[in-house]
Amino acid sequence: MALSPGAVEFGRDAPSHATVAAAEASVDAMKYRVDAEKLTVSEAMMEALAEEEGVMLTVYRDVAGYPTVGVGHLVRPADNLKVGDTITYEQAIEFLENDIKHAEEAVKRLVGDLPLYQYEFDALVDLVYNVGEGNVSASESPKLNAAMKAGNYEAIASQLHYHTAAGSKANGLVYRSERRQAIFSEAAYGDPRPIEISVSGEVSA
Template structure:
């Protein structure tokens, strides 16, 4: 890939990430306002003159306990959804394409590695917006999340372990993590062998050929699973003239 192509790819990823962050911040603000409104409503009800009437006890309204920190404690996978850090890592790994193209296997693809479906009403050469790319990404992530929950069953996970498994399913598809296609992974999950799971997160081939990009992605996936390390492991080279390349 040329320096210009790398720069353009990086700019598109950064723009998508900026838009995702703005959207996430907006959603957080709305949730915060809703929680404040509910808390105020509960307080008003508790202080209402009619709260104590004919010897009745006022209804008790308590704020729900904070959720367990899944970065510190393993929890049921059903309680988890992909972190923002993992969404951004996915965008970095998959790249962002706003024009429908054919991937190495010949399938129409767009956005953040989204496989075009008939319902998308898109064909090769069509273009989409960043917002559509984000919508496709979020939809595909939800499918991958559900697939991981089916895969692990009642095995508790840290947030970053869940993230890494979602990346695996997003990358290779649910069919490729089945007992038939990934027997060692499934055995490790059933045994609760977390190191064994980490060892099975490698995926190096595309269309039958080994791809450096998938090797680095597998390293990143394993680092996320074992160490919550979301950074890109690709080597950065700096030339004598100060130019940076990866």
Template sequence: MTGLSASRTCVRNAGGPRVARRQRRQRARLRERHPEEHERPRLSRRKRFMKRAPVALAAMSVAAGSLGAYSPSQDDVRGWSYETNLKTNPNFTRMNARLLTTSERMRNALAQEEGMRLTVYRDVAGYPTVGIGHLVRPEDGLRVGDRITREQAMAFLKADLETAEKSVVAVVGDLKLYQHEFDALVDLAYNVGEGTLSPEESPDLNRAIANADYDGIAAELKYRFAGGEVAGGLVHRSKRRTQIFLEANYADVRPG
């Protein structure tokens, strides 16, 4: 018996059994004199259920609505079978790439990979870069060492994502994709340039797309070379991209 239970028992039994009997008799007399004040209406089982049903149904509706737009995070994927959910949840469906845009999780993963640098620098391949992985173009009017504002960096990101999305739509054609598959291809276009997705540059990728070979597409998402040499950052990013495409797992793959 806990301390709280013991104290309640002591209070209830204070004065002994004679006092307890007297209290019970007093309560009985009060119920006889004023029955309307002491009767509690009893609901049938069906009425009790119907009283609680709106709350339960509202909770179920919220859960179902959130699943429709659900995209698993790093914590969600642990101990969670994506394939099982695909089979049991009709809200997970492949759709035409023209109907998709980059998800918030992919934007976060991309920003984590690229970082935000407001001073123009040269990337691992030697190209002037700024913001969140924006490859500086002549029309930008920027040189290495120039600074931009955070607003400019976000504007570059928006424009670059739109370009990457359009290139993915052009490459996949009528092939339907899950959100995470689309995200992975957008990351590929963003990272290595939309021209790299062309049939001339990536014939195996385009062949897998033409054959609706999703495993084959995943195998062609690995780009590790920059300036003719293997770049560690690209190795990790390629692994993460493949993980996103196959498992909808957006977690960072770097150790630690």
């Protein structure tokens, strides 16, 4: 069962925690780079992530064959779930918020004292959420880590691509990578997928 990403509610009262974090830093993190420790993922990124992952209430196998549910939550033994099981909407949101928290902490470990704009932080959280912390380690992503150490933001952006799953190129990951790079470089959160309208008026991505 899938829910429309636009219907996702994240259970966060206004103002968002990203806004609060920026206020505590006494700066606008969309205009000035700040210590990543002061940032949490924005609501815009949460919505973009939900669009990319979808919201599935039945456990399925992702393109790499891993049991997955909710908003791209990788099923773990502790979840006590198997393919075909269903969860509640509330469980999906709980999984999402916990996974986001882990991704945020992983990004903070990754960047160290490198200051970031809110949207740069968001893009890196999406990367970790999508590929896992292990795949952005110094051994697995040496160019990304070298760019971090050098403070080379353009080089960081160039390393945010991730196109394969189970050894095969996946178009969905290509588009997601383009979106991630656009978020990091331009604060552009929109979906880059081309929209096609057939002669009968049907819309498709």
